[in-house]
Amino acid sequence: MKLVWGKIKKRGYIPIGYKLMMSYLIFIVFLVTIGYVSHSMYDSSMRKQTRENIQNTLAQIRDNVAYKTEDIVRISSTLYDDEQFVENLKMNLTNAQEIHTRAKKVFEPKLESASKSIGINLRLFIYVKNETISQVYYSYKPGSNFPNQTFNIYHMGRIVNRSWYQSLPSEEYGITMRWEEVENDQESGRISMIRRIVDLQDPINIHVLGIMRFSVSMDELFESVDYRKLGEGSMLYVLDRSGRAIYASDQEMQTASSDNNSSLTRRTTIPELLPEDEYLTLKEYMAPQGWTIVAHVPLTIIKQEAERVRTFIIGICILCFIVFTITGVYISGYFSKRITKLVSTLNAFREGDLRKRITYRGKDEFSQIATAMNNMGEDIEMLIEKVYLTELEKKEAELEMLQTQINPHFLYNTLSSINQLAKFGENEKLRKMVVELAKFYRLTLNSGKNLIPVYSEIEQANAYLDIQKVKYGHRLEVTFDVDVEVWKYETIKLILQPFIENALKHAWSGGDRIHIRIVARLENDEILYRIIDDGIGVRRESISDILNPSGNSETGFGIRNIHQRVQLQYGEKYGVSIFSKVGIGTSVTVRIPARKRRLFLDEDQALGE
Template sequence: MKKQRRHKYVPIGYKLMLTYMFFIIIPVSLIGFVSHSMYNDSLREHINTNIKGTLLQIRDNIDYKMDEVTRISTQLYSDFDFYRNLRSYEEGWENYDRMSKKVLPKLDVAIQSTGVKIGMSLFLKNESIPEIYSNSLEGYLDNSSFYHLYHMKRIEGKSWYYDFPTEKYAETMKWWQIESDVENNRISLLRRLIDTYEPLKPKEIGFLRINVRIPDLFDSVNYTKIGKGSNLVIKNEFGKTMYQSGELPENYNNEAELNKDYLTIKETIVVATQEWQLIALVPIAILEKDAVKVRLFIILMCLICCVVFSFVGIFISRFFSIRINKFVYVLNAYREGDLHKRIKYRGKDEFSQIATALNDMGENIDMLIKEVYLTQLQKKEAELEILQSQINPHFLYNTLSSIIQLAKFGQNEKLQQMVLELAKFYRLTLNEGRTMIPVPTEIEQANAYLEIQKIKYGDRLEVMFDFDTEIWPYETIKLILQPFIENVLKHAWCGDHIHLRIVGRKEGDNILFRIIDDGIGIRQERIDQIFDSKGHTNTGYGVRNVDQRIKLQYGPEYGVTIFSRVGIGTSVQILIPAKKRK
């Protein structure tokens, strides 16, 4: 009787080896070939990226210095007290006292508040203020900063003065080379001084010119930063070369010829309302020298990879085939009905996990059912956490801005109070990651937010808390009051005062919060849009967020309701079940 011949098959080890060879060695060879063909472009891209980074650093340095000069002009432009003294026509001792104590000290502070040496010229229509200057109208001093005061009649006949753009409040300014700036290698920041009483109808009371040496402004523009033989050029919005580092090539003005010999990289510098160009010229000959090294390196690496991967492939295929054969033996036993076979495997890799899973498969059915149940609970908690994480306290940016202003004007007591309340608010908000918090904590958090806003708005904001002590033992989802208080302060102002009343009551088995204001109110169409999450996803996002979190936690019968009448005010109702704290 002839024995049944077993069908021959290719072992798993050989399959792994062939697969490995196909998906590793062949792609490596192909990558080497493509890399060899494209090495020049790759090298150019690499150098382009590096030079781009260097140009960004240079641009940032230039922006910083120009912003310093712009900041000085803005400091004077927005100083109400400074303008008030410039508009005064008092003469004699009052004029001298005003200039020596109010005007000149501000100019001294302005020119000394930056590390850039500047020359400041102030042209005024008020001729009761005496002119102050030395030597000449230009009066350049390269070694120190200075300021001059002139009357407007000195520039009213100048062409650059007539060509200056129409005034837009707090925006119009221009960097320009005027008068003898070109001969003296300098540039000026020009800006009008307008009457701040009527910013919508600006009335010119003077003109400001801040003069800076171009080498001081562009000292970071050094061609050695991008390589020997390179060039750096700065052009203004009219294409005129303002500054250069390195010797420009002879074919600089012929763009077609220039691109054959140089790699050109540009970066835009936004100067006030102007756009300048920072241009880097890198000789292509330098790139070609490095390209030969790159080509040899790619070929050598491909050969090494092919040899190494071949030996690694043989080892990996044998390593995995031995382990897979163990699983095949046990699975064949299971197929034949022998369920008592077990895989004995040592190690902590994926094969160990597979062996453990096969051995415990029958015993873990009940555990898997429980895991499905826990997964549903975790899904619900994850949805709550996602909604919770979407609450973005927009007031943070305004609060930080207010802190900066308080620090700037030296109001340390208010600054300290605002920082303490902000810290208190975020300590309560974080709440060790818990979603559910006591009702008193939620109220304390809303009060911390309001204390911050009271520092900002002062007597313009009046708040009254009206809470029933019966709600104290209960808990709530965190951050359900603050978003509505923030909406009131952001959207509900009607005039320069607003009254806010926050109410908390226990009604049967529920807790009802109300946030009531006497603001401008909301139209019913707007309220419908707020709760229509499909059609208007950008309207009332914070309101819907709170409403969805409450419904997800407690059920559809709870949530947010808005009642409002235009011109009278708005009442927001938040309904949650009364559940005591654990």
């Protein structure tokens, strides 16, 4: 440590190698801190995350049960809304043949179809007031053999004194139904959906014709109510309106059912209130049935998950510390040696020793820099003078050229495209490009005038774009949005085409297409041109360098030239502004005063007189 500090004190600054290593160490400390904070936050958020996951699972269980109950309700609705079925329930027949025909043609087909509509163990019971309807039923006794999907017809006299019948809520047409354990449901592990059959012709003064009872096995109805979906040690209960457990699933019951080689044992009691520091309790309410699904999940599941994540985070932090430390030492040493050589050579050049050279092996950036510096050392003085004079002359020539004519590269590229079209025999495209080129230069030259009508500037830009469309085809999309009010005004020529060319040259990343929108508007005695593209965009620093260059920057020389021409012609209030977002596109605005052409000035004066 003393040796390192001595070297730093001797040099008067911290070498780049130490700076790089210090940055890596700071990053490692930051990483470890992040790991520690992440672990601390994880403990507090794990309960919430697990609660949400379990709540979602519980909601899925609820939806699965609701799906099966809705199937049964749907089947009951086919009978409830069947006018023929209801009318036959109302008919009092005396003829034995007619009674038999009604049973065979109407009741038995409909009830058999309803009992077998879904693939579960369903028993359908129909209780009717009309005693001319024959009773048909099975005797459901333990050990009796009968089909899984059956229907039964009884007279209502059997149930009028039963408490479950008398406690049915008042009938709301098409709505009232109830889930309850009635008759022998409790002994056989079943539950029933009970619903009245009413006269459809009078939904206001409801007349009850009978009762439908769909009895279904709880093991099938609550098949999805399985504690294993929530994790070992969890408990699941289905409570009815009174809070009594009608179905349950937990480890103890699963073991008992396995020992008995039967389905899950039913439980009618639930455990006392479980401590919150040991169990997480969640509920899902099923309003149509009046059931509540309750889940008790031991927090040990959460703790085990937290411990697993804690171990993972600690392991990642240790691994990253080792990897980043080794990487930091190697990279800092690698860059430090090379940068030190470069600094040493630059110091020699600054002192006038242009014979010093650097030698690097390989083809990386340092090797290229070394080669460039060696070449620079050979003729730096001559190069400075040559570059200075050349760039000065170039800048002056470009300034004059951009004020009077189009970049000759455009003409060269257009002629080259014409040559290619002629070579491949595309005469129609060739003719169109020649016509548009002639039109473009006719509008551009304009007898040497600097001020031209706005429509001529728009035509000139359109002619340029028509030439480019021949070249690029459907990949170039152009939209003109021009206010007709601007036709009567004049403008400086050649202020649209350079921006369009710039968009094609720099904004287009070489992708499938580019869209350019050209706008001309009259706003508050000013004409606003906008050239909008959806290209790659320009960084904010580049925009600043274009309009406010530092030193002898040549970035955006053409744009800056237009800006200067506008201000020289109309004043500093006007000029060019650029807005761009990288990856989205660029919008260039050129603002000039709205000055009418002489023709329209004469007309206005004549109207005034």
